[in-house]
Amino acid sequence: xxxxxxxxxxxxxxxxxxxxxxxxxxxxxxxxxxxxxxxxxxxxxxxxxxxxxxxxxxxxxxxxxxxxxxxxxxxxxxxxxxxxxxxxxxxxxxxxxxxxxxxxxxxxxxxx
Amino acid sequence: xxxxxxxxxxxxxxxxxxxxxxxxxxxxxxxxxxxxxxxxxxxxxxxxxxxxxxxxxxxxxxxxxxxxxxxxxxxxxxxxxxxxxxxxxxxxxxxxxxxxxxxxxxxxxxxxxxxxxxxxxxxxxxxxxxxxxxxxxxxxxxxxxxxxxxxxxxxxxxxxxxxxxxxxxxxxxxxxxxxxxxxxxxxxxxxxxxxxxxxxxxxxxxxxxxxxxxxxxxxxxxxxxxxxxxxxxxxxxxxxxxxxxxxxxxxxxxxxxxxxxxxxxxxxxxxxxxxxxxxxxxxxxxxxxxxxxxxxxxxxxxxxxxxxxxxxxxxxxxxxxxxxxxxxxxxxxxxxxxxxxxxxxxxxxxxxxxxxxxxxxxxxxxxxxxxxxxxxxxxxxxxxxxxxxxxxxxxxxxxxxxxxxxxx
Numbered sequence: 001x002x003x004x005x006x007x008x009x010x011x012x013x014x015x016x017x018x019x020x021x022x023x024x025x026x027x028x029x030x031x032x033x034x035x036x037x038x039x040x041x042x043x044x045x046x047x048x049x050x051x052x053x054x055x056x057x058x059x060x061x062x063x064x065x066x067x068x069x070x071x072x073x074x075x076x077x078x079x080x081x082x083x084x085x086x087x088x089x090x091x092x093x094x095x096x097x098x099x100x101x102x103x104x105x106x107x108x109x110x111x112x
Numbered sequence: 113x114x115x116x117x118x119x120x121x122x123x124x125x126x127x128x129x130x131x132x133x134x135x136x137x138x139x140x141x142x143x144x145x146x147x148x149x150x151x152x153x154x155x156x157x158x159x160x161x162x163x164x165x166x167x168x169x170x171x172x173x174x175x176x177x178x179x180x181x182x183x184x185x186x187x188x189x190x191x192x193x194x195x196x197x198x199x200x201x202x203x204x205x206x207x208x209x210x211x212x213x214x215x216x217x218x219x220x221x222x223x224x225x226x227x228x229x230x231x232x233x234x235x236x237x238x239x240x241x242x243x244x245x246x247x248x249x250x251x252x253x254x255x256x257x258x259x260x261x262x263x264x265x266x267x268x269x270x271x272x273x274x275x276x277x278x279x280x281x282x283x284x285x286x287x288x289x290x291x292x293x294x295x296x297x298x299x300x301x302x303x304x305x306x307x308x309x310x311x312x313x314x315x316x317x318x319x320x321x322x323x324x325x326x327x328x329x330x331x332x333x334x335x336x337x338x339x340x341x342x343x344x345x346x347x348x349x350x351x352x353x354x355x356x357x358x359x360x361x362x363x364x365x366x367x368x369x370x371x372x373x374x375x376x377x378x379x380x381x382x383x384x385x386x387x388x389x390x391x392x393x394x395x396x397x398x399x400x401x402x403x404x405x406x407x408x409x410x411x412x413x414x415x416x417x418x419x420x421x422x423x424x425x426x427x428x429x430x431x432x433x434x435x436x437x438x439x440x441x442x443x444x445x446x447x448x449x450x451x452x453x454x455x456x457x458x459x460x461x462x463x464x465x466x467x468x469x470x471x472x473x474x475x476x477x478x479x480x481x482x483x484x485x486x487x488x489x490x491x492x493x494x495x496x497x498x499x500x501x502x503x504x505x506x507x508x509x510x511x512x513x514x515x516x517x518x519x520x
Contacts, residue, residue, distance in 0.1 A: 019254055036268035036283060057412060059180040081183045081274045086282070087412060095268075 025100070038080045038095040041073050043111050048092040054084035066112070073111040075101060128156070131472065146463065146479070153471045158464045173450045178204060178278065178419065179412050181447055186272055188452065191234065194220075194227045195430035196437075196452075197276040202356060203426035203439035204278055208419040214358075214402040216280040221358040222397045223267070223275050224428075225390040229300065230259040231431035232339075232383040232390075235483045236307060239380050242476045243319045248310050255303045258296050265289060278415045280407030290398055297391050304387050311384065320377040324466035324478035327374050334462045337455050338433020339386065340482050343379035345372045350429035358397065365396045376481040383483075416445040423449075430455055432483050456483070 021031055033039070041062075050069035060077040063084065078101075085093045103109065131148040147159040169188055173181040185200045186193045198220055205212065212220075237252035260270045267273035267283050275281050285293075310316070326336070331344035341348055349368045351359045366389040371378035408415060421443030428435050433455030440449040459482045466478055 019257075034265045034268070036266070037264065038268045038274075053413070056177070057179045059176065059183040079183060079187070079272070080269070081186075081272070082268070082282075083179060083183065083274075083412075 033097045033099060037097050037099070038082045040075060040096050040098040040101050041078060041084070041111060042094045042096045043071075043073060044092045044094075045070055045112070047090045049090055051089060053087045053089070054093060057083045057087050059083070070112075075109045075111060146467075146475075148467065148472075148475065150472055153473075155467050155470055155472065155475070158467045160460055160463060170450045170452060174447050176447070177445045178416050178441070178447065181450070182276065182278070183274065185450075185452070186274065189430075189454070190271055191231050192227060192430040192432065192435070193272050194223050194275055195428050195435050197274075198224065198357065199426045199428045199435050199437040200439065201276045201278055202428070203424040203437050204419055204441070206424040206426065207422040207439070207441055208278075208415075210279040210408065210415065210418060212280045213404045213406065215284075215404045216406045217358045218397050218401050219281045219283075219285065219406060220276065221362070222285075222394060223263075223273060223281075224357065225393045225397070226259055226263065228390045228431045229387050230256050230263075232387050233259070235383055235480070236311075236380065238480050239320075239376075239477070240311075240316070242480045243316055245310075245313075245315055248307070248316075251303075251310075252307060255300060255307070258300065262289075262293060262296055265292070277407055278412065278419075280405075282407065284406050285401070290401075293394070293398065297394060301388065301391055304384065304391075308384055311380065317377070319477060320380065320481075321375060322373075323376045323470065323474055324481060325373070325375045326462050326466050328372075330465060331374065331462070334465070335458050336433075336462050336482075337458050338429070338431075338483075339379055339382045340433065340459045340462065342369060343371050343382045344374035345370055348434070350427050350434050354427055356426075356428055361400065362393050362396055365392050366390075376477055379481045413445075419443070419445070432456055433459065459483070 024030060048070050050065075050071070052065055052071065054071060055063045055065060059081060060079050062074050062077045064072050064074065066072050080095065082095050085091075085095055101109075129150045131150060132145065145160070148155055149157040149159075169184060173184050176184065182197060182200060185196045188196050204210075233252050233256040237249045237256070240246070240248035240252060263273060264270050266285065266289055267275050275283060326334075326340070326344045328345045331341050331346050336344070336346070337348065347368060347370060350356070351366070352363065352368055355363070369382045369385045369389065371382050410418075419441055421441055423438070423440040426437045426439070435455055436451075436453040438449070438451035439447065442448045463479065463482065466482075467475060470478060
């Protein structure tokens with residue numbers, strides 16, 4: 001009874017499209033992410049008013065205040081919860097759709 | 113430890129081995145390390161050692177404010193992250209008297225049940241893998257992938273949803289999502305029936321029937337929770353006994369699945385059928401979803417200030433069983449004490465009883481059946497006590513033995 005079912009499934013699988021998706025690293029050809037996806041932080045320095053509310057809610061200690069009264073982000077500690085973007089009164093912090101955060105260059109992990 | 117329960121003569125007659133199972137796995141709060149004493153192939157005694165990856169989350173949370181702690185407790189578990197935040201926010205809401213809107217409660221329930229589906233599918237896959245049924249393992253995890261994609265669409269992340277906030281939820285459902293969720297549920301229901309058929313197969317039956325039996329009275333005595341208890345016929349479910357979120361309205365929609373046998377198969381079947389119940393609940397949530405706002409108007413700082421000094425105990429039914437939080441706030445937006453009792457912690461105690469009398473090859477299957485962190489069992493050290501010889505046996509070798517046993 002089982003054998004027939006197995007053969008039917010095996011035969012069907014031969015002509016099916018593979019479930020896995022190829023991982024392409026070229027920009028523009030990457031796997032699309034949904035709209036609400038929380039990726040690497042993007043920071044608009046001009047609109048930031050330096051209220052420092054984001055520092056008070058950040059669970060990872062990512063955000064540091066700078067001498068000019070703005071903030072800097074240490075991305076390597078970020079847990080991508082999106083709370084800073086939520087409390088920002090001016091919308092200067094956003095979580096982009098960029099999911100490849102790993103880098104060889106340490107400077108790239110700081111956003112100013 | 114070694115002398116316990118075994119006569120001296122036995123020691124002389126047989127070579128007894130101590131096998132180390134475990135312990136490190138970062139995803140669970142309680143990584144398990146098992147010291148299994150064997151006589152030949154038979155397990156005679158088991159010792160459970162806890163505390164290998166103690167991350168000190170409770171203490172960490174005490175030094176942070178409530179908004180930060182909310183995301184910290186989510187990191188306790190990588191599978192039932194929503195259960196932890198729900199439990200935490202429930203306690204805070206009880207202290208402060210902030211009432212989340214109906215829609216927020218329904219959305220919490222929705223994510224909760226989706227999480228249950230994905231957690232149970234994960235375990236079913238692991239069970240199939242331990243039994244030696246790799247095709248079924250891949251099929252199960254393929255089904256699970258659909259749920260994870262939906263999570264990403266609704267909440268923005270596959271595992272750590274960050275759905276809850278004090279007094280509500282952060283993300284709302286759009287009509288397209290409802291449509292997609294509905295279509296996905298139909299597919300999953302069909303796949304679950306297929307998986308159920310596959311678990312009825314002779315392969316699985318031979319490897320799981322009558323294995324690791326935990327009878328009713330012992331289950332009550334050891335205070336096991338969740339599907340492990342329900343597989344032994346203990347009728348407990350926090351969703352029914354102490355309804356939270358929107359489960360009060362869902363009482364007639366779901367039933368508590370019970371099995372009398374208490375063996376590995378019963379525990380697996382309970383989880384399998386619970387997925388169907390979860391699908392029913394999700395359908396009802398989508399049907400009855402009330403209108404309204406999903407979170408309070410005030411920002412998180414105002415809400416934090418609203419929470420006065422006080423303490424609360426909160427319960428939820430996580431995928432693995434009852435999850436308990438004790439929260440004590442200091443009235444200045446911080447925490448004075450946080451205590452977490454996760455379900456696996458209660459369930460581990462029963463391992464000592466269910467493993468005794470079985471063979472070494474059965475250990476992975478039995479340990480998997482209570483749904484702990486499986487990577488804990490990644491390697492095994494066999495020490496020959498006679499000459500102190502060390503012999504490391506990997507999981508692969510164990511699996512090969514499992515297969516060999518089945519072939520005979």
